[in-house]
Amino acid sequence: MTFEGNRTKAVILIPTYNSAGTVRETLGSVLAQGAHLERLAAVWVADDCSEDETRSIVNATWDSSVPLQILSAEQNLGERGNVNRAARTIRAAADWMLILHADDVARADWLALMLERIDACDTHVASICSSWDNWMPDGSVR
Numbered sequence: 007m008t009f010e011g012n013r014t015k016a017v018i019l020i021p022t023y024n025s026a027g028t029v030r031e032t033l034g035s036v037l038a039q040g041a042h043l044e045r046l047a048a049v050w051v052a053d054d055c056s057e058d059e060t061r062s063i064v065n066a067t068w069d070s071s072v073p074l075q076i077l078s079a080e081q082n083l084g085e086r087g088n089v090n091r092a093a094r095t096i097r098a099a100a101d102w103m104l105i106l107h108a109d110d111v112a113r114a115d116w117l118a119l120m121l122e123r124i125d126a127c128d129t130h131v132a133s134i135c136s137s138w139d140n141w142m143p144d145g146s147v148r
Contacts, residue, residue: 015047015099015100015101015102016045016046016047016100016101016102016103016104016120016121016124017046017047017048017049017050017096017099017100017102017103017104018036018046018049018050018103018104018105018106018117019050019051019052019089019092019093019096019103019104019105019106020032020033020036020049020050020051020052020105020106020107020108021051021052021054021085021088021089021092021105021107021108022051022052022053022054022056022060022064022108023053023054023055023056023060023082023085023088023108024056024057024058024060025056025058025060025108025109026056026058026059026060026063028108028109029051029060029063029064029067029108030063030067031111032106032107032108032109032110032111032112033064033067033068034067035110035111035112035113035116036049036106036112036117037067037068037069037070038112038114039112039114039116039117039118040118042117042118042121043070043072043117044071044072045121046072046117047073047099047100048072048073048074048075048099048100049068049070049072049073049074049075050074050075050076050077050092050095050096051064051074051075051076051077052077052079052088052089052091052092053076053077053078053079053088054079054082054083054084054085054087054088055078055079055080055081055082055083060108061076061078064076077091077092077095079091089105102124104117104120110138116136119136120134120136
């Protein structure tokens with residue numbers, strides 16, 4: 007399922023709210039996905055009316071030829087409201103939306119695995135999930 011050369015009609019959505027302390031690392035993990043990142047149509051950040059430096063950190067951190075789109079809410083909608091607003095906006099531009107929250111760090115092979123599943127799935131598939139580990143304050147992973 008590709009378009010525009012080798013770009014998959016998929017986007018990453020990063021919902022944010024006062025995420026200045028974590029969003030840089032989240033975006034860094036997305037940027038570290040290597041050549042697989044170039045297959046995306048865009049990366050979207052849906053900011054839920056943050057009162058900190060989230061948006062400026064996002065703009066300063068993003069360094070890719072893959073387009074970055076920022077949706078800024080005029081009032082706080084809550085997590086679900088923010089994600090739903092973004093999904094309504096994005097749905098015309100993408101068949102797949104990969105959600106990575108602003109306090110998540112993607113594993114090095116996360117995007118490759120997700121795109122592999124997308125490429126292999128039937129048109130009737132509506133959702134694909136990935137696993138996660140809990141990164142503890144002491145640095146251990148469970």
